[in-house]
Amino acid sequence: MTDTVFNAAGTERTATIPSGIRSIQQWLEMPLAPQPADELPLLRAHLKALREIDGTLPQRVRILDGLYSRSTMVTSRLIPSLSVDLVLPVPRKTRRIVRSLLDLLQMLADDTLAQLDVHDRQHVPDKERQLALWRSVYVLAQQLMISDLIASPARAGTWLLLHQTYAEARRLQLHATVPRGEVHSLQHLYHAAILLGWAQPASLTAREVLFLTDYFERFANQIEPLSSSAAVNAATLCIDPLRDAAAMSSFRKIALPTADLDCYSIAGLCALLKVQIAQLDAGTPPQELNLPDFAGTPAGRGVLVRLSVRWSNSGKRRFQRRMQNQRALVGAGIDGLWQLSQKGTAANVELSTWMITNESPEGYSVMHVSGNIGALSVGDVAAVRTGSDQNWQICMVRWAVSENPEHLELGLQILAPRAVPAILAQPSDGSTGTEHLRVLILPEIPKLRTGQWLIVAAGALPKHRDKLLLVIEEENVAVREVKSIYVDEQTGSVEILSIEPDQDPF
Structure with missing residues (x-):
């Protein structure tokens, strides 16, 4: 029997895989490979071999248990490496590893569910059925989360299989109890998975996806089932259990529902979010709130705030989108935008070309055509110039979707029609005197925003520094003293502050 393995360069080679229950058991007793990706082809090959091997039910269950345990260990070792400094679109080597990992998880789900038919025929105790359903x-849920990490759509059929497996567990009344050796019930796992899908993972970075995965694992018990006839509000999500899709807003009209909808209220979770944000702002460490450490960072707090805002309103679109096919130039990052705002086309900034696929007064959906996009990611700022327009609009990347290494789509929200480049002077922590940071001032927009915004790199400002000194060089050099009155948004890349002139001396 043969299968494909990856060498250190990420290319494929063929390896001979032994078959037979004894040989699989001997392999399971061997230590893990130094590189967890090397385990994936071998695990898939042994799962394939197990389907063809004759053996008693206890023997097959024992081998599948071993392959499941080894697969979950390999997965837990691989996932952190997928989220560290991940750039989009994901490189080919990384995507091949992810595809191999997703294949493995799908095989585990299929084979574990196939056990249920055997259990039913042989009248196996409910605890064995419960464990098989739980593992599936x-x-x-791991499959869906890994797809979210690389901004890829879920595989066809994954959501449907998840809904069907949970429905079967409910039918057997095995969903609410915790299997031996586990921490959470199957229902808790399912609720955490649908919450992550409801959180719009395309609008998250890989680190933020892992953060919310951990967060929902801790607080998924805060959602409450509702009848489909219950009052519709912003804190209600619905699931069509016979549709291959994540949860959707209760405000969305579903054409020809295939079954009675499963509805859940997240009002309790929204209330908890607001309390946790207030406590974090008051200086309470995240550990005392049973929150992941990431919640104590600007990006972590920003994710919680965005969830709280998004889940507390209907999310109805204010403007209709218009289909487009025009080209646009895009520059990324605060430094790039600073130079473009300062020098225009003379700036030494690497630009990329994108196709605008649709637009509205609030922003654009764009698809990458050519050019190096650098480290552009969700939560970063970008400058966009369309057609013959000489102005660079300042936008924020709100979501990203990448189906393959040649494909990347972004959703850009327009923050301002232009930016004023400035230098922020602040005392350095060391003995080097004053530190100078490049920042962007976004002017007020009549009828939309009365005040000015200041865009700074994430974590660049001390938490409680309210008074700021800005140096602006246009036709003349101007020095402005301003104060920060509110943090409008925090992401892993930038912070956006509302500012106003400071009348008091420093």
């Missing part, structure tokens, strides 16, 4: 939900 777990690996399916």
